[in-house]
Structure formats: structure tokens, C-alpha cells
Amino acid sequence: MNFQEPKQLSEMARKIEPYQYQIIEKKFSNLLSSINDDSDRDKAVLRIHSYLHEGLSEERIFSMFTGQSFPLPHCLAFASGKGGVGKSMLSVNTAVFFSKIGKRVLLFDADYGLSNAHIYLNFRTKKSLLDFFLSGDPEDAVEKISSRLDYIHTGSGELKLVDMDEYEFTRIRKMLMTIARRYDVIIMDCSPGIGKDVIQTLLVGTQSIMVTTPQVSSITDTYALIKVLCQARMHPRVNVVVNMARSVQEADQAFQRISLCTERFLKLPVEYLGNLFYSSKISQSLNERTPVIEMYPLDTRSGARIIQLAQNLFSRIKKDTQKEVQRDVFNR
Ligand SMILES: Nc1ncnc2c1ncn2[C@@H]1O[C@H](COP(=O)(O)OP(=O)(O)OP(=O)(O)O)[C@@H](O)[C@H]1O
Ligand SMILES: [Mg+2]
Numbered sequence: 001m002n003f004q005e006p007k008q009l010s011e012m013a014r015k016i017e018p019y020q021y022q023i024i025e026k027k028f029s030n031l032l033s034s035i036n037d038d039s040d041r042d043k044a045v046l047r048i049h050s051y052l053h054e055g056l057s058e059e060r061i062f063s064m065f066t067g068q069s070f071p072l073p074h075c076l077a078f079a080s081g082k083g084g085v086g087k088s089m090l091s092v093n094t095a096v097f098f099s100k101i102g103k104r105v106l107l108f109d110a111d112y113g114l115s116n117a118h119i120y121l122n123f124r125t126k127k128s129l130l131d132f133f134l135s136g137d138p139e140d141a142v143e144k145i146s147s148r149l150d151y152i153h154t155g156s157g158e159l160k161l162v163d164m165d166e167y168e169f170t171r172i173r174k175m176l177m178t179i180a181r182r183y184d185v186i187i188m189d190c191s192p193g194i195g196k197d198v199i200q201t202l203l204v205g206t207q208s209i210m211v212t213t214p215q216v217s218s219i220t221d222t223y224a225l226i227k228v229l230c231q232a233r234m235h236p237r238v239n240v241v242v243n244m245a246r247s248v249q250e251a252d253q254a255f256q257r258i259s260l261c262t263e264r265f266l267k268l269p270v271e272y273l274g275n276l277f278y279s280s281k282i283s284q285s286l287n288e289r290t291p292v293i294e295m296y297p298l299d300t301r302s303g304a305r306i307i308q309l310a311q312n313l314f315s316r317i318k319k320d321t322q323k324e325v326q327r328d329v330f331n332r
Contacts, residue, residue: 073183077205081221083192086243091189092120097310099148103184110201111191113161115154122289125153214254251275
């Protein structure tokens with residue numbers, strides 16, 4: 001056994017407990033061994049301590065100390081022209097999937113004033129974006145759902161969050177920027193339609209995922225949303241999921257219709273992420289308040305299919321170079 005006498009800490013280093021100092025020295029010995037000056041070493045330990053406190057992963061702290069480019073998270077925004085097409089269900093399950101494969105995830109419920117993604121996770125919220133608006137401290141809005149999954153609730157039935165102005169959207173963007181480095185992925189669940197809150201959210205996203213059903217009205221509204229997005233920014237990266245399809249052909253045709261229109265009229269190619277059939281197991285999982293990928297992970301019409309869609313998305317974002325992410329996120 002190796003009981004070490006706690007180190008006599010300098011004035012500066014006494015800001016943390018001796019045992020915390022020792023743990024950091026041990027975990028980050030590779031980094032700290034190259035620092036000879038005691039006071040520089042204390043400074044580095046304190047910095048690591050505050051990063052850990054902030055929730056940064058060890059991997060990320062290493063990359064920051066070794067001067068590697070700052071890894072910003074991928075921001076994935078789920079949106080739709082029509083309501084009730086499965087955005088929240090897909091956002092939640094995708095967030096759970098990413099956290100299960102070891103990514104640090106923030107689920108940001110961008111359905112301001114009607115925020116309900118937590119219901120899919122049987123999570124009782126205690127905070128909301130309003131708390132952040134009052135205090136200016138992001139910690140007042142972030143809640144931990146599981147070890148690698150955090151959540152920001154944006155209020156339920158809150159008038160103040162219904163019609164926000166440019167100033168408030170800028171505050172939200174800056175808040176996300178402050179906490180972004182804790183995460184590998186930020187997933188945003190938009191409200192339906194083409195309102196300014198949706199456009200603001202999609203502008204932050206590095207990839208947007210448009211969810212549609214095969215219904216003509218849903219396809220038309222999806223096209224309208226992509227068109228508005230094109231008007232707001234030059235080259236959006238758009239993925240499409242066709243949900244609640246009755247057959248592969250029906251889903252493929254729906255995608256083809258959207259793709260033909262965006263290429264012809266907007267000169268914008270869109271990617272097909274895949275389809276999902278209508279399944280009673282999906283609504284059942286919502287009644288049970290358990291993500292369907294946990295409840296039916298092997299069912300090819302629900303859980304297993306959603307895992308496959310999330311894997312497709314994962315392969316797609318892996319192709320985004322860090323440079324592109326740096327350029328895209330929060331810089332608009
Ligand atoms: N493939 C599916 N099969 C069966 N039910 C589904 C499927 N996809 C979603 N649902 C159900 O449809 C309902 C609406 O889903 P969800 O809340 O995810 O939609 P939404 O697009 O987020 O809605 P809103 O626009 O109101 O935010 C939920 O009850 C959900 O369980
Ligand atoms: Mg929703």
C-alpha cells in the first residue's frame with residue numbers, strides 16, 4: 001500500500017484540498033512532469049482542477065495543454081416544417097445513443113416555451129433557461145440526466161420564451177459557447193415550422209436533420225423550411241429522415257420529392273439519413289417514458305432502426321473536419 005504524506009502546498013495551491021492536488025498530479029503526471037518551476041506547476045494544477053470542475057474530459061484537458069486545436073462539439077439540430085413528426089423522439093434517442101457510445105452530450109431543448117424532451121427520459125426538471133436569463137450563469141440552466149448526458153430545459157408555458165428577440169438569442173448563443181467545450185456533441189430539438197427561433201437554432205447547427213413524414217403536406221413544409229434556411233445562409237448541410245412510413249418505397253419516394261425540388265430550385269443537394277416505419281412500440285416507449293433504443297434495442301422497426309439512423313449520423317459527422325466545425329459553430 002502506498003500512503004503518501006499530503007504535500008505541503010503553497011499559498012496558491014491551497015485553494016484545493018491536498019488529496020485533490022495529489023490525484024491531479026498522478027492523473028496528469030505526463031503533462032506536469034515537464035514543468036520544473038514549482039509555482040508554474042501549482043498554476044497548472046489549479047487550472048486542471050478548474051477544468052475538471054467545469055466538467056471537461058481528461059482527453060480534452062490534455063489536448064488543451066498540448067496546444068492541439070480546440071475541439072468544439074458537433075451541433076446537430078433536429079427540425080421539421082410540420083409538427084408532431086418525431087423530432088423530439090429522435091433527438092432524445094440520438095442523444096442517449098451518443099452518450100452510450102462514450103460521447104459527452106448536451107441535449108438542448110430548443111422548443112422554447114414548449115420544451116418536453118425530458119418527458120421521454122422520465123426526468124423531472126428543476127431548472128430552465130429562464131434561470132439563466134435571470135442570473136447570467138449557464139450553470140443555472142444545465143441539468144445532469146446521466147453521467148454523460150446533460151439537458152437544458154427551455155420552459156413550459158413561459159410567455160417570456162415565446163417571442164424572444166435578437167438580444168436574447170445572442171445571449172443563448174454566447175451561453176452555449178461558454179459551455180460548449182465540455183461536450184463532444186450538442187443535440188438541439190427545434191420547435192416545428194419556420195419561425196425565427198428555428199432559424200436561429202439551425203444557424204448554430206453544423207448539421208441539420210429534417211424530419212418529415214411521407215404526407216404531401218409534410219414534404220411541402222420540409223421544402224419550405226430548407227428554402228428559408230437557404231435564404232438565411234449559403235450552404236446548409238441538410239439530412240432528411242422520413243418517419244412514420246408504411247413502406248420503404250413510400251419513404252424513398254418522399255425523400256426523392258424533397259431532393260428533386262432542393263436540387264432543382266435551390267441548387268442544394270440533401271442527404272438521406274434513412275427511414276423509420278410507424279411502430280406502436282415507439283408510442284409505447286413514450287408512455288413508459290423510456291427511450292425506445294433502451295426499451296426495444298433489438299426491434300428492427302423501432303429501437304434497432306433508430307440506433308442504425310444514429311450510427312449513420314455518427315459516420316456523417318465524423319467526416320466533418322475539425323476545421324469545418326470550428327468555422328461553423330457559433331461564428332455566424
Ligand atoms: N415512427 C413512429 N411510430 C409511431 N409513433 C411515432 C413515431 N415517431 C414518433 N411517434 C410518436 O409521435 C408523437 C409525436 O412525436 P414527437 O413529440 O417526437 O414529435 P415532434 O416532431 O417533436 O412534435 P412537435 O413538433 O410538437 O415538437 C409521439 O407520441 C411519438 O411517440
Ligand atoms: Mg418536439
